Amino acid sequence: MIKITLPDGSIKEFAKGTTPMEVAKSISEGLARNVISAKFNDTTLETVSPLNEDGALTLFTWNNPEGKKAFWHSSSHIVAQAIEELYPNAKLTIGPAIENGFYYDVDFGDNNISEKDFNAVEKRAIEIARGKHDFKMRSASKAEALELYKTQNNPYKVELIENLEDGTITFCDHDTFTDLCRGGHIPNTGIVKAIKILSAAGAYWRGDEKNTQLTRIYGISFPKQKELTEYLHLLEEAKKRDHRKLGKELELFTFSQKVGQGLPLWLPKGAALRERLEQFLKKAQKKAGYEMVVTPHIGQKELYVTSGHYAKYGEDSFQPIKTPKMDEEFLLKPMNCPHHCEVYNFKPHSYKDLPKRFAEFGTVYRYEQSGELHGLTRVRGFTQDDAHIFCTPDQLAEEFKNVIDLTLYVLGSLGFDNFTAQVSVRDLDNPDKYIGEVENWEKAENAIINAAKEKGLDFIIESGEAAFYGPKLDFMVKDALGRSWQLGTIQVDYNLPERFDLNYKGSDNELHRPIMIHRAPFGSLERFIALMLEHTGGNFPLWLIPEQAIILPVSEKHEIYAEKVFNSLENNEIRALVDRRNETIGKKIREAEMSKIPFMLIVGDNDQEQNTISVRRHGGEDIGAISIEKFTDLVNNEINSTLKSF
Numbered sequence: 001m002i003k004i005t006l007p008d009g010s011i012k013e014f015a016k017g018t019t020p021m022e023v024a025k026s027i028s029e030g031l032a033r034n035v036i037s038a039k040f041n042d043t044t045l046e047t048v049s050p051l052n053e054d055g056a057l058t059l060f061t062w063n064n065p066e067g068k069k070a071f072w073h074s075s076s077h078i079v080a081q082a083i084e085e086l087y088p089n090a091k092l093t094i095g096p097a098i099e100n101g102f103y104y105d106v107d108f109g110d111n112n113i114s115e116k117d118f119n120a121v122e123k124r125a126i127e128i129a130r131g132k133h134d135f136k137m138r139s140a141s142k143a144e145a146l147e148l149y150k151t152q153n154n155p156y157k158v159e160l161i162e163n164l165e166d167g168t169i170t171f172c173d174h175d176t177f178t179d180l181c182r183g184g185h186i187p188n189t190g191i192v193k194a195i196k197i198l199s200a201a202g203a204y205w206r207g208d209e210k211n212t213q214l215t216r217i218y219g220i221s222f223p224k225q226k227e228l229t230e231y232l233h234l235l236e237e238a239k240k241r242d243h244r245k246l247g248k249e250l251e252l253f254t255f256s257q258k259v260g261q262g263l264p265l266w267l268p269k270g271a272a273l274r275e276r277l278e279q280f281l282k283k284a285q286k287k288a289g290y291e292m293v294v295t296p297h298i299g300q301k302e303l304y305v306t307s308g309h310y311a312k313y314g315e316d317s318f319q320p321i322k323t324p325k326m327d328e329e330f331l332l333k334p335m336n337c338p339h340h341c342e343v344y345n346f347k348p349h350s351y352k353d354l355p356k357r358f359a360e361f362g363t364v365y366r367y368e369q370s371g372e373l374h375g376l377t378r379v380r381g382f383t384q385d386d387a388h389i390f391c392t393p394d395q396l397a398e399e400f401k402n403v404i405d406l407t408l409y410v411l412g413s414l415g416f417d418n419f420t421a422q423v424s425v426r427d428l429d430n431p432d433k434y435i436g437e438v439e440n441w442e443k444a445e446n447a448i449i450n451a452a453k454e455k456g457l458d459f460i461i462e463s464g465e466a467a468f469y470g471p472k473l474d475f476m477v478k479d480a481l482g483r484s485w486q487l488g489t490i491q492v493d494y495n496l497p498e499r500f501d502l503n504y505k506g507s508d509n510e511l512h513r514p515i516m517i518h519r520a521p522f523g524s525l526e527r528f529i530a531l532m533l534e535h536t537g538g539n540f541p542l543w544l545i546p547e548q549a550i551i552l553p554v555s556e557k558h559e560i561y562a563e564k565v566f567n568s569l570e571n572n573e574i575r576a577l578v579d580r581r582n583e584t585i586g587k588k589i590r591e592a593e594m595s596k597i598p599f600m601l602i603v604g605d606n607d608q609e610q611n612t613i614s615v616r617r618h619g620g621e622d623i624g625a626i627s628i629e630k631f632t633d634l635v636n637n638e639i640n641s642t643l644k645s646f
Contacts, residue, residue, distance in 0.1 A: 101220030132190030
């Protein structure tokens with residue numbers, strides 16, 4: 001007999017060789033009908049895998065992320081079979097599950113695949129799925145595996161196998177298809193009821209630009225057709241909200257090949273939007289006791305060697321900048337924190353000086369691969385709302401909680417109320433990924449967990465997601481489409497103060513190390529604005545939007561009155577503009593709607609005579625004719641209802 005520990009802590013005895021599916025049946029028939037994958041002692045396995053030792057078992061359904069991963073990975077096998085049948089000369093490589101769906105990288109040789117071919121692949125994949133073929137794992141020797149793929153003339157699989165050890169190689173079979181695979185599948189193909197090929201893109205073998213370019217087939221699948229229909233509807237909505245599309249339409253930002261990939265150019269309206277976000281945070285930071293600093297865009301290489309950033313980012317970042325002086329090298333700044341350590345080092349500090357809170361909207365640079373660049377969410381130059389707090393151990397808990405308060409204020413003021421806090425800690429199995437003493441890591445992780453508890457945050461703990469120099473608290477925000485984004489982050493760092501030899505004189509007249517807190521409520525302005533665009537569909541909060549109102553004179557004779565309205569609004573700090581074009585009022589309204597301007601103020605004969613404005617809200621609501629003073633109150637009340645003081 002073996003002892004199986006279930007997630008609720010209960011322990012049950014089963015005969016050796018019992019499968020996860022049999023364990024599920026012993027619990028309930030309903031659970032057994034829904035179980036599609038399992039994990040035993042941290043290893044993902046099939047529901048029919050025999051269990052031969054004591055251990056912890058977790059059963060997954062479609063509703064678990066791990067269940068979806070198995071479902072989508074299995075679907076990639078089904079699609080790969082369809083591709084192999086439709087394109088006999090195609091060479092398959094790898095096909096993992098991803099956050100939403102799966103992909104399979106294929107060398108199609110002389111053939112091309114495009115959107116017009118997707119339907120045929122989907123149709124054949126569904127036919128295969130309906131066969132209810134079991135997914136079966138089997139072991140193979142290295143020689144057998146190499147022979148199979150050399151016979152198929154598939155150099156990609158041969159390369160993968162050559163890097164594996166004999167005795168560790170497994171295949172997955174279903175129907176007439178076989179594939180090199182580590183495992184993690186659903187019981188059979190029949191569970192997959194709907195498959196959609198979403199797109200095809202270029203992808204270099206193993207992500208190396210020197211290698212062959214393959215075709216990456218992206219797809220998604222579901223256990224019900226209804227769920228696919230809902231997902232495709234969500235995708236269409238996401239396309240409408242794509243920040244790249246909206247950013248162009250609203251004239252916020254652009255990119256130029258001459259300037260360089262991943263380097264956004266902010267247009268006047270976008271620059272004004274950034275400025276308002278900066279001023280919003282600066283105002284709150286000032287009340288919270290922060291001091292603004294400014295640091296250079298470059299620094300000597302040794303600065304980043306000392307901080308550890310060169311070891312982590314150096315090879316994948318922009319190449320060093322050489323000067324006329326022999327052996328002198330500078331780097332584009334990948335992080336602001338080393339510079340802030342040197343700001344702290346400007347003069348000696350006493351415990352009475354602490355905490356010191358240095359803040360900066362600092363632009364940093366990282367050389368992201370061209371294939372990974374994506375609008376404002378993945379760029380090569382971005383501005384962080386960075387701050388670093390240097391404090392004593394006694395001050396750490398209070399300072400960390402104060403930063404949580406500031407972050408919650410920022411998210412709440414911008415309408416992000418649906419979020420989960422994530423405590424990101426070390427991966428204990430890979431200690432080489434991190435710098436610093438284990439004792440300090442434990443102190444830092446405990447400080448974050450305790451602060452999150454005291455603030456009543458709904459949080460989860462994620463192993464392996466910490467920064468290389470310290471653990472962190474990340475805020476995972478859900479947008480209007482239910483997608484999750486990582487925004488604000490707060491980190492505790494014992495390591496950089498050590499590496500930069502930072503100290504303060506304590507009450508005992510001895511020198512001590514300060515503790516460093518890194519924080520960025522926005523994360524980066526670029527990514528934050530991208531998320532704001534997609535979350536709001538371009539309908540920003542009234543306090544933030546570049547143009548709060550547009551004045552639409554019915555004809556040329558009303559332009560003088562329109563100018564009077566404009567001046568009155570400007571005096572009341574309401575951002576407006578006058579549309580003086582010789583167009584019909586209907587066209588002006590339609591274009592104002594497309595520009596997502598919150599209020600359209602139409603002025604004609606009656607308004608001019610009665611000193612009023614006819615107010616129409618974006619979306620079609622007709623507020624009617626009111627005085628300028630009443631409109632000013634309407635705007636201010638709406639702003640005050642969403643933008644509270646910190």
